[in-house]
Amino acid sequence: xxxxxxxxxxxxxxxxxxxxxxxxxxxxxxxxxxxxxxxxxxxxxxxxxxxxxxxxxxxxxxxxxxxxxxxxxxxxxxxxxxxxxxxxxxxxxxxxxxxxxxxxxxxxxxxxxxxxxxxxxxxxxxxxxxxxxxxxxxxxxxxxxxxxxxxxxxxxxxxxxxxxxxxxxxxxxxxxxxxxxxxxxxxxxxxxxxxxxxxxxxxxxxxxxxxxxxxxxxxxxxxxxxxxxxxxxxxxxxxxxxxxxxxxxxxxxxxxxxxxxxxxxxxxxxxxxxxxxxxxxxxxxxxxxxxxxxxxxxxxxxxxxxxxxxxxxxxxxxxxxxxxxxxxxxxxxxxxxxxxxxxxxxxxxxxxxxxxxxxxxxxxxxxxxxxxxxxxxxxxxxxxxxxxxxxxxxxxxxxxxxxxxxxxxxxxxxxxxxxxxxxxxxxxxxxxxxxxxxxxxxxxxxxxxxxxxxxxxxxxxxxxxxxxxxxxxxxxxxxxxxxxxxxxxxxxxxxxxxxxxxxxxxxxxxxxxxxxxxxxxxxxxxxxxxxxxxxxxxxxxxxxxxxxxxxxxxxxxxxxxxxxxxxxxxxxxxxxxxxxxxxxxxxxxxxxxxxxxxxxxxxxxxxxxxxx
Amino acid sequence: xxxxxxxxxxxxxxxxxxxxxxxxxxxxxxxxxxxxxxxxxxxxxxxxxxxxxxxxxxxxxxxxxxxxxxxxxxxxxxxxxxxxxxxxxxxxxxxxxxxxxxxxxxxxxxxxxxxxxxxxxxxxxxxxxxxxxxxxxxxxxxxxxxxxxxxxxxxxxxxxxxxxxxxxxx
Ligand code: SF4
Numbered sequence: 001x002x003x004x005x006x007x008x009x010x011x012x013x014x015x016x017x018x019x020x021x022x023x024x025x026x027x028x029x030x031x032x033x034x035x036x037x038x039x040x041x042x043x044x045x046x047x048x049x050x051x052x053x054x055x056x057x058x059x060x061x062x063x064x065x066x067x068x069x070x071x072x073x074x075x076x077x078x079x080x081x082x083x084x085x086x087x088x089x090x091x092x093x094x095x096x097x098x099x100x101x102x103x104x105x106x107x108x109x110x111x112x113x114x115x116x117x118x119x120x121x122x123x124x125x126x127x128x129x130x131x132x133x134x135x136x137x138x139x140x141x142x143x144x145x146x147x148x149x150x151x152x153x154x155x156x157x158x159x160x161x162x163x164x165x166x167x168x169x170x171x172x173x174x175x176x177x178x179x180x181x182x183x184x185x186x187x188x189x190x191x192x193x194x195x196x197x198x199x200x201x202x203x204x205x206x207x208x209x210x211x212x213x214x215x216x217x218x219x220x221x222x223x224x225x226x227x228x229x230x231x232x233x234x235x236x237x238x239x240x241x242x243x244x245x246x247x248x249x250x251x252x253x254x255x256x257x258x259x260x261x262x263x264x265x266x267x268x269x270x271x272x273x274x275x276x277x278x279x280x281x282x283x284x285x286x287x288x289x290x291x292x293x294x295x296x297x298x299x300x301x302x303x304x305x306x307x308x309x310x311x312x313x314x315x316x317x318x319x320x321x322x323x324x325x326x327x328x329x330x331x332x333x334x335x336x337x338x339x340x341x342x343x344x345x346x347x348x349x350x351x352x353x354x355x356x357x358x359x360x361x362x363x364x365x366x367x368x369x370x371x372x373x374x375x376x377x378x379x380x381x382x383x384x385x386x387x388x389x390x391x392x393x394x395x396x397x398x399x400x401x402x403x404x405x406x407x408x409x410x411x412x413x414x415x416x417x418x419x420x421x422x423x424x425x426x427x428x429x430x431x432x433x434x435x436x437x438x439x440x441x442x443x444x445x446x447x448x449x450x451x452x453x454x455x456x457x458x459x460x461x462x463x464x465x466x467x468x469x470x471x472x473x474x475x476x477x478x479x480x481x482x483x484x485x486x487x488x489x490x491x492x493x494x495x496x497x498x499x500x501x502x503x504x505x506x507x508x509x510x511x512x513x514x515x516x517x518x519x520x521x522x523x524x525x526x527x528x529x530x531x532x533x534x535x536x537x538x539x540x541x542x543x544x545x546x547x548x549x550x551x552x553x554x555x556x557x558x559x560x561x562x563x564x565x566x567x568x569x570x571x572x573x574x575x576x577x578x579x580x581x582x583x584x585x586x587x588x589x590x591x592x593x594x595x596x597x598x599x600x601x602x603x604x605x606x607x608x609x610x611x612x
Numbered sequence: 613x614x615x616x617x618x619x620x621x622x623x624x625x626x627x628x629x630x631x632x633x634x635x636x637x638x639x640x641x642x643x644x645x646x647x648x649x650x651x652x653x654x655x656x657x658x659x660x661x662x663x664x665x666x667x668x669x670x671x672x673x674x675x676x677x678x679x680x681x682x683x684x685x686x687x688x689x690x691x692x693x694x695x696x697x698x699x700x701x702x703x704x705x706x707x708x709x710x711x712x713x714x715x716x717x718x719x720x721x722x723x724x725x726x727x728x729x730x731x732x733x734x735x736x737x738x739x740x741x742x743x744x745x746x747x748x749x750x751x752x753x754x755x756x757x758x759x760x761x762x763x764x765x766x767x768x769x770x771x772x773x774x775x776x777x778x779x780x781x782x
Contacts, residue, residue, distance in 0.1 A: 070639060070642040104653065209651055209652040209653070211651070214650065225749075229749075283635075284635045285635055286635035286637035287637070288637070289638060290635075291639065293635040295635075297668045318666035
């Protein structure tokens, strides 16, 4: 078999049994890989109504047929499970070098089931896989665990994906970190891993990935490399990183500020790409195979002793990575903190402790709103949770991971926290998952994209601001947005399935360029039509699973603030999200019933899902 | 055949490493392993990128084709010789007996053994157009041509050239 390794590693933590099994050929062709393939396994094997933190939940790590090849940015793997934050199917994507290493070890997928009787880690060296004791790493941060495992095994090239204290403490938005600073961040996949007593998966692979048609493959790769090289965004990502987006969202009034109470942040210039590059950035870092290299290696220099933290004895006198746009927003604008050093430290802490900075920042912002409105009294919180307080930000990040004091409430996420204190309206998100950094009042398309995303509020499935600011359609209208979002969702899903980073699509490599690469790698003559269909099939399969889990149209909704409270200043002044018409249009265009959003039998038949 | 030029007149291909430009993307390892094995297999790459993350330092490193090639002098069966086109020190696999002496002699750790065959493997500059240089997206690796500084080797250069020609004659 070429392209795919065609093997799945099934690990039962309860019994400690690891076994390799073949992946059905038909599934590989129907879903290509990654997210779709994993969703197919989940659909087959997992009861959608289980408690996400119970041993019955299954956790899948999935790569695509291009992961680990020379296609640019081939670093990606997807974590698929029932999310601890959302109770829906979740698909969290990460880069680094772990995914490729898994493929070099000879596996496309790892499927984890059960619960280990004591803290454990999974060790994979090519064909050899075993569950080992990890008691000594329990409680350690992500970085310490990685270094420790490398020392213990004596393998300097060991790649590790694992959780920090946040995952162990079942923080609802804990993530799975790999290669120290890369995260499968959203929906609480780290809490699921923690609930299984699985500290890490350490992989070393020495085998090769064969390619079915080498000549066409190299031609397709070099064609893509040339396209990307000629694309200005590709270089802009390297130059300014993702944080450059702050300037754009600020200008259009779509940079959510202080828990979405405003659409512009006065200190945005401290947090944007230029500021990071000019003050704290040391150099670029790429994920495996990436020619864009948007990663920022940052260094606090002599500001290391600002915002001291207890949990990290060295207090970051060494280099770290980030922040990305989302983190700079969530830990910055959303909490009103305009001090880049505080954001940097909070970001690194999130990485080391293994937490999603988006949900962390958003949840803290919701708590800050409650505090400023007098709902939370001083004796309930450890220090004043005022918008703009860097001290509160850094301390609460630490407290949340260890569930100390008020951190215990934050660790439940904004939705559960808001409900507990009687103010569910402070939760800004969908399906229990906090929004990323685009205010749908500034970009209407994001409204329907957020509402309909299968894994809860997410900016990566259909990113409308690019089209809305470049004249495809105006940002404040609703016409035509639903079909555009659907098309984009299908395409980005197929893109994810290949194992290539979505940024390639923004940097001159649309999915059309990945089709010939995938076809040449696997020897299956895929076409672009096949790919869009594969994306649609995956999307509908995820939807079906969510419906079986008990979600319905009521869960495809936005918080009242976005639907009823217009901004009072800035370019999106006076605008609210008009979700209803877009949502109706969306359901109709998808071929879903208008009441609960169930795919029609014809649609399912068309996608080959009729018997599911 | 151009093999019998005087050693001192040979232009040798070198590649210069500019570590500050490296992003640790590993495209060079992918390209090298592709040339070596026809698959994507970094474990078999002859160029290695060493990542020191806390120091934010990335060091791509391969054989420097050093003038005083310790591997070549250590080899008891003369299986390592010089490619007259590029000046690269190359392993003639047919002659290699897999004794590992060269890997011990190399002070830089840039000569390896291939587990399947037991023979030595080292960078041969891909015959003049190194694949890693071609693929490096940041130009952290660049190919340069310069007159070889054959120095101490000169008295034996004819012998070395002849050995190379022999090795490639059948
Ligand atoms: S290809 Fe270039 S940038 Fe990438 S790791 Fe190798 S030397 Fe560094």
